[in-house]
Amino acid sequence: MSTPAPTLRAPALERPARDQPVRRRNPGSRHLAGMTVRYLLLILLFVILAGPFLWQLSTSLKDATENVFAYPPRLLPAHPSLDAYAKVAEVIPVWRYIGNSLAVAIASATANCLFGSMAGYALARMRFHGRKVAYFAFLATIIIPFEVIMVSVFLTVRGMGLVDNLLGVILPTAVTGLSVLLMRNAFLAFPRSIEEAALVDGAGEWRRFWSIAVPSVRGTLTVVAIFSFMFAWDDFLWPLIVLKNPDNFTLTVGIQYLSGTFSRDQRVIAAGTMIAVIPLVAGFFALQKYFFRGIGEGAVKG
Numbered sequence: 001m002s003t004p005a006p007t008l009r010a011p012a013l014e015r016p017a018r019d020q021p022v023r024r025r026n027p028g029s030r031h032l033a034g035m036t037v038r039y040l041l042l043i044l045l046f047v048i049l050a051g052p053f054l055w056q057l058s059t060s061l062k063d064a065t066e067n068v069f070a071y072p073p074r075l076l077p078a079h080p081s082l083d084a085y086a087k088v089a090e091v092i093p094v095w096r097y098i099g100n101s102l103a104v105a106i107a108s109a110t111a112n113c114l115f116g117s118m119a120g121y122a123l124a125r126m127r128f129h130g131r132k133v134a135y136f137a138f139l140a141t142i143i144i145p146f147e148v149i150m151v152s153v154f155l156t157v158r159g160m161g162l163v164d165n166l167l168g169v170i171l172p173t174a175v176t177g178l179s180v181l182l183m184r185n186a187f188l189a190f191p192r193s194i195e196e197a198a199l200v201d202g203a204g205e206w207r208r209f210w211s212i213a214v215p216s217v218r219g220t221l222t223v224v225a226i227f228s229f230m231f232a233w234d235d236f237l238w239p240l241i242v243l244k245n246p247d248n249f250t251l252t253v254g255i256q257y258l259s260g261t262f263s264r265d266q267r268v269i270a271a272g273t274m275i276a277v278i279p280l281v282a283g284f285f286a287l288q289k290y291f292f293r294g295i296g297e298g299a300v301k302g
Contacts, residue, residue: 053277060084060270068266084271088258091268094275096247097254101233101276104169104250108232109225111174116224117217119175120183121209125195135184141177146238154241164244173232179224186220187213222290230280251276 054075059068063081088094122128123135146153153172162168194216195208203211214221236252243249255272 053281056270056273056277059266060274062267064267084265084267085275087265087268088255088272088275092254092257092272093247094251094254094272097249097251098275100166100248101251104166104239105229105232107170108173109228111170112176112179112224112228113221115175116179117183117214117221118209119180120185121187121213123180123184124187125192125213138177138180142181150238150241157242163242164248165242166248168242169235169239169250170232172238173228173235176228176231179228182220182224182227183217186217190216219290222287226284226287226290230284233276233280 055073058075058077061080061082061084062068062077063079063083066078119138123131123138157163157168157171160168160171162171190213195212198208198212234252235250239250239253243253246254255269255276258269258272
């Protein structure tokens with residue numbers, strides 16, 4: 001008998017292994033981790049930016065019985081008191097200095113709004129030779145530090161006989177490159193068609209500027225006014241150089257006497273600093289909606 005031929009069997013296919021379960025990350029935990037990192041960064045920035053202000057405010061409100069250098073430091077005063085503020089008024093004529101600072105800041109803000117809008121309108125709308133050169137010249141004034149041109153500015157002010165005069169403090173900041181460029185961008189964003197319609201009606205250049213262009217960029221004018229007021233109020237170096245008579249000192253220059261007279265009393269120094277800073281902070285928070293609204297202004301309002 002013949003032996004049967006062996007049957008060839010196909011090799012058994014290996015059974016595929018079952019898919020391992022994929023571990024999916026919980027989107028809720030990822031979102032929580034991201035929010036935690038964001039809040040930690042915000043808290044860190046708040047401590048860096050607002051920490052010195054809050055500490056000075058706390059120091060100014062502590063009475064004479066409380067140690068301002070105690071460890072661990074204590075932010076909230078145990079016995080809040082305004083004695084340090086009263087002592088500031090006894091040492092320096094703080095109201096006179098506040099009046100001088102207000103005069104300088106208001107004059108600077110008004111001049112920047114007036115001359116900055118006029119120069120910005122000329123750069124945005126008028127066609128004349130050297131317009132690009134003028135634009136880059138205004139741009140260069142933002143880049144160049146004031147300390148570079150400080151000596152030449154002082155010689156100019158002295159030649160005009162404005163040393164030890166508040167007008168000598170105001171004049172160099174009567175118009176800045178930043179104000180001109182902000183107003184130029186606002187006028188460029190304002191539609192030209194509206195002015196062309198006014199031109200058809202017979203409105204001249206000045207009429208179009210005062211009656212149409214300027215009212216349409218009031219938000220940017222507010223930004224320019226806030227910037228100019230803050231810079232003039234906070235300025236210390238230039239008034240220190242120009243002013244000699246203590247009766248003409250601005251507040252930032254006048255409060256330096258607190259450090260010399262009461263070098264060991266940090267409460268009085270902190271109170272003088274708060275007197276100079278609190279009006280700016282209060283004014284900015286009161287006008288912040290106009291400030292942020294005016295940054296991108298230029299659209300037509302209905």
